[in-house]
Amino acid sequence: MCADTTDQTTPDYKDTLNLPKTDFPMRAGLPKREPDWLARWERIGIYDRLRDKAAGAAGSDQARPPFTLHDGPPYANGHLHIGHALNKILKDMVVRSQQMMGHDARYIPGWDCHGLPIEWKIEEQYRAKGKNKDDIDVVDFRQECRRFAEGWIDIQRDEFQRLGVTGKWEKPYLTMDYRAERIIAEEFQKFLMTGTLYQGSKPVMWSPVEKTALAEAEIEYHDHKSHTIWVPFNATNGNDDLQDAKVVIWTTTPWTIPSNKAVAYNPSLAYGLYEVTGTPEECWAKIGDRYLLADALAEDVLTKARLEPGMWTRLRDVAAEELGALTLAHPFRGAEGADGFWDYDVPMIDGDYVTDDAGTGFVHTAPSHGADDYDNFVRRGWMDRMTHNVGEESEFLPHVPFFAGLRVLDHKGKEGKANTAVIDKLVECGGLIARGRMTHSYPHSWRSKAPVIYRNTPQWFAAIDRPVGDGQDEHGQTIRQRALTSIDKLVKWTPQTGRNRLYSMIDARPDWVLSRQRAWGVPLTCFTKKGALPTDPDFLLRDEAVNARILQAFEEEGADAWYKPGAKARFLGNEYDPEEWEQVFDILDVWFDSGSTHAFVLRDREDGSKDGIADLYLEGTDQHRGWFHSSMLQACGTIGRAPYRGVLTHGFTLDEKGNKMSKSLGNTVAPEEVVKQYGADILRLWVAQSDYTADLRIGPEILKNTADSYRRLRNTMRYLLGAVSHFTEADRVDPADMPELERYILHRLAELDHVVRSGYKAYNFQGVFQQLFNFCTVELSAFYFDIRKDALYCDGDTARRRAARTVMDILFHRLTTWLAPVLVFTMEEVWLERFPGDDSSVHLQDIPDTPADWLDEPLAAKWAKVRRARRVVTAALEVQRTDKVIGASLEAAPIVHVRDPEMLKALKSVAFEDICITSAIGLTGDPMPAEAFRLPEVDGVGVVFEMAEGEKCQRCWKILPDVGQHAHPVTCGRCNSALG
Incomplete structure (x- = not known):
């Protein structure tokens, strides 16, 4: 709808049209522009401002209920892969959507810092320099491990933030922080004091290459x-x-x-x-x-x-x-x-x-x-x-005849x-x-990729079928009972199949092996009596004063305090003779570290969870045998229940053909490369479009299609920005005074508001996005926007145009907030295009409340009939356009035959020619002639094509009989009035 000139004498009315005005670019340029928004969010302190907003409301009747997603800690030893990106983006969409639905949604990112992979890297560096780890002071060695982890934390933090993930990045939790090490030791001491800790000798999966016991979660299976x-x-x-x-x-x-x-x-x-x-x-x-x-x-x-x-x-x-x-x-x-x-x-x-x-x-x-x-x-x-015939290097021990010294596997796992x-x-x-x-x-060990063996070795265990303390607990006496009760009664599973998987694992699992024979981690802070058997009642020292001294030292010096000279005498104090006690130097399984995070994040931090329980744990499906599992066991041993109320699991990432990604196959997709080519919002949109409950595919073609979907959404937002330019409250129209078409769009918005809120509540991001995408492309771009372009561009200051602009404003606020959890950068760009300012951000907004009276089912039923009839008309006109009979639908004035009296009544009650974007239209209940165009799926509607009669208005391009009869000679009556 743009006025052009047919010859030199025809007036040019282009400047008289109310054309959309916006500087919002068609090309997003996300890779270059996204870092600027990240810097802006850091500058204005978005995350802390949301916390302040929640705190300000705490004393009012509208206090925000808290929502805490507890971050499962990634391991600090390498660049992010696409699985990391999937996981963190899902978490961010949960946090942002919960925040915008009225919660105080907190997210404290964290890292797993202890354990064998880091220790192994330092050992590799030693071997390259010809050093022997055993010749290095253990505290110096641990400090090198700490520095290695610190370096990767800084790298991964930048990579996560580049994905648009919001959170308390300046104060994350680290399992190697002194405070965290102190609390991990304190959690271990609870197992010691309640009698669930014991030393046993049983076969465990043992890595001869890494010289340590391994947990089930550290095992993967390969052909051998x-x-x-x-x-x-x-x-x-x-x-x-x-x-x-x-x-x-x-x-x-x-x-x-x-x-x-x-x-x-x-x-x-x-x-x-x-x-x-x-x-x-x-x-x-x-x-x-x-x-x-x-x-x-x-x-x-x-x-x-x-x-x-x-x-x-x-x-x-x-x-x-x-x-x-x-x-x-x-x-x-x-x-x-x-x-x-x-x-x-x-x-x-x-x-x-x-x-x-x-x-x-x-x-x-x-x-x-x-x-x-x-x-x-x-x-x-x-x-x-x-x-006890086999040693830690899988070698037969000296007492075994014939085979002493021979190894099952060599130092490389061969x-x-x-x-x-x-x-x-x-x-x-x-x-x-x-x-x-x-x-x-x-x-095989998932770290060294080398085979493991079952080997009988003394280890420390948490007994999961032994009563914990006095055994008095509403959820069960033992760790296993408490865990199974939690799974069935206290936790909501997304998807529900996660419940069955964890339940069967815990129902059948043996006691938990807590000890590892390594150096980088939190030690098992306990002492054993020399000469006593593990079954003797005084084998383990249980003394609160000793425990307190250990915890105080860890708070001030970290777990290194355990390894410093004189540590045994320092912790035992004057009450015990150091010569009578052995200090245990095994370290805790890192799964105990991460399983304890609820204690030093949810319970210990001011910005944790008030009751120490997370609303959601969200990780890949492999964490049923990993973090979900260890967190459940650890918490059931210390607080008597699961540390989470909800668990969400996602699948693994595969290439476009459904194959597992492998560097050797060259089919990996690095988040960094996607961000460089397309921008982080495209990666986030891929997550939102995917069914995360199954394995997700990604590759060049999939990303290309995702980028295409993004462009269509971007065009919708660009059109809205142009339509609401210079809109003020003085232009606003009450819904009761709006035309039916606008009230129908409000009805659809009310329906969508329920879909969005219930979808976000259920973490159904794919469902939310599909509904919003279809709404934007089908109901707005191809229906409402198409119809109302004429009124927006060509009407003067009419009630119809004001109503349309009011709806456009409402659409703007809802779409930007509905889509902000997914397209964090683009919706910020859209918002700032309309509401610039140093303190402005869409991420400081909530999803607007929707008035209940916007829902109008009778009106929706009527407009369903109108839209069905419109489909037949537009299809009929497309045939004429394809056959070159007409160039545009405004050249037509079709006759529409309608069999159903109710539908005919509905069509006559609206400006159906405007709905069909024709210059005129005829509506009749007469039987449709044989040549009438029909659609098989819309029974009872036929269209007979007719050309519009009259002259073409040079301002709105409608062909009407009254063109040429007004003060402005080449306009219709409506445009003549608009011109004044």
Whole structure:
């Protein structure tokens, strides 16, 4: 709707139109401009001003309810990857949306600073310089770790802020802050004082490369090629035909055979006695050998032993009672040079974990190197039968005959000599009937990527089934009971499947291994009595005065105080003889550190949570076995319940084809590169458009499409800015005095307000964005804006134009605040374009309240009919435009046949020609002629095309009969009046 001149004598009315006026650029230029807004927010102190605003309202009747999202700490050791960006952007959208919906939404970012990855980096630097870590003073070493973490915190802080993430960046929480280390130690002391801490010896996942125990959350599974061996154990008792029979086991860990203490069977399986009746030339089995095997696996085992069909016979069934009565000999029993090391009886024990899916139906049991094996021995009270044959470097210890010093894995995680040495000795002793190799999924350290082993080693544990203190708690007596109650009754899960995952993990998990054999972390601040056994009541020193001295020192000096000369005597004080007590130097699992953050962030800080409980924890789905899990266990041991009321989990990031990202494949997407090319708002929009409950895909084409969506939204906001330029309160029209079209848009805004608020409350950002995007592109740009351009541009100071501008102003305030949590930079730019000023910011605004009377269902039902009919008209005109009959819809004056009387009445009650953007329109209930245009999905509406009659108004371009009959000769009556 722009007036052009058809010849030199036609007046140019362009300057008389009320065209949109705005300097808001079409091109965003986000990569260059976003840093300026970041600097501005820092300068005006947006985050603190919001806190002041909430504090100012605290004494009023409209006090803001608090909302605390507790930040799961990223690890301070590298640049951000796209998963970090997804996580932090989601958190920021939660915080901003909650704030704009009336909460005091706080966000304290934090970092996990202790632990093996940083320690490993420092060790690598030492090795490169030819230094030995063990020659370095432990406090000096810890200080180097601290400096390393500090450097990466500064880098990551800048990278997170560049994504537009708001928070208390100048005062984050760090697990290595002295205050934090003090509180972590204090939380540990609660486990000590309530009796849930104990020292035990059990198999844990152990990294020979990193020389420490690992938690389940530190394990990932990769394919690994292992040895497989089939080993016969000779029976030393039993019925006549079982005397000297051989129970065959199968294992993929030959190195554990020297630690064998039993063989397990399952009473529910069918077993048989098989005799070898013939052998090929090369075969370890001999004619007359009798093997006990599960029937379902016998043929496979005997075939693996190179026996051919017909070379064995099944003698009889073997009952479970017979198996349980057997005693076996270790394969190395009587071996020359072993000095009787393996000359002990090997019992047969039942175990329901034994299956006939693979193997032999019998399981070699080394309780020091397997979880099921260990549990089976614990049930029998056989803890005195545990072995300690393997050291921290996976080497056989000096007391083990034949194998002393041989390693399972070398210092790089490659296979050592232990497996082949054990296999060779079995062959020598006649203890093998078959061998092979297989590739299977095997646990690896997620840091070193090297395989781990199960190794029996003294560790410190938190007992999760032991009553905590006096056991009096409304949510349960034990940590496990409290955790399961919290999961079911106290926590809301988004998505709900998260509940099932964590519940099953905690329901089945063993005691929590708290100790690590490293240096960089918070030590287990406890003392043990020399000469006492872990089961003795006075084994652990429990003294509040000692604890208090430790905590005071940590507050002032940090956890380094534990390692300084004279620390033992200093903490024990005059009450205890230092010579009678051992100081524990293991450090706490870093998951205990991060699991304790609720104590020194939510509970300890003034800007934490009033009740010490977070409204939301938000992390990737892998944190069900990580931070969600450890935080739950830690809090249930100290405060008796989960430290969170809600948990939200998101999926992982994949490339466009759905493949896992890998630097080696070259399919990674670095946040820094996206920000450089497109700007952070595009990355944020990608998050908002995605279903975070599943794995998310990202890549060049996806980002290109996201940028296209952004441009369409930007154009909507640019149009609004132009439409409301110079709008004042004097122009405002009461909704009751507005035309129906404006009241219909207000109705839609009321509906959307509910969608936005409920969506943001449920963290459904994809749902919110899709609704707003469709509203902007379909209902505004292609409908309301298109219709009202004529009135906005061409009307004089009419009630219709004032009403339209009033609605445009309302749209502006709602869209900017609705979209601000997502497009933080762009909505700030839009807001400042209209409301400039040093203290102005859209992020200081709340989402405006919506009057209840904007909802008008009868009006909406009527306009649904109008819009359905309009679809048929616009489709009919598009056919004429495509056929070059008309160039614009204003050249048409179609006849619309409407079968439904209610629809016809609705169309006649509105200016339907304006709705369809035609110069005129005819409405009739007469039967539609055969040539009428129809849409299959809109029954009962037909359109007969007619050209508009009259002359073209050179100001509004409508073709009307009255053009040429006014003071301004080439205008219509409406434009003539506007010109005065």
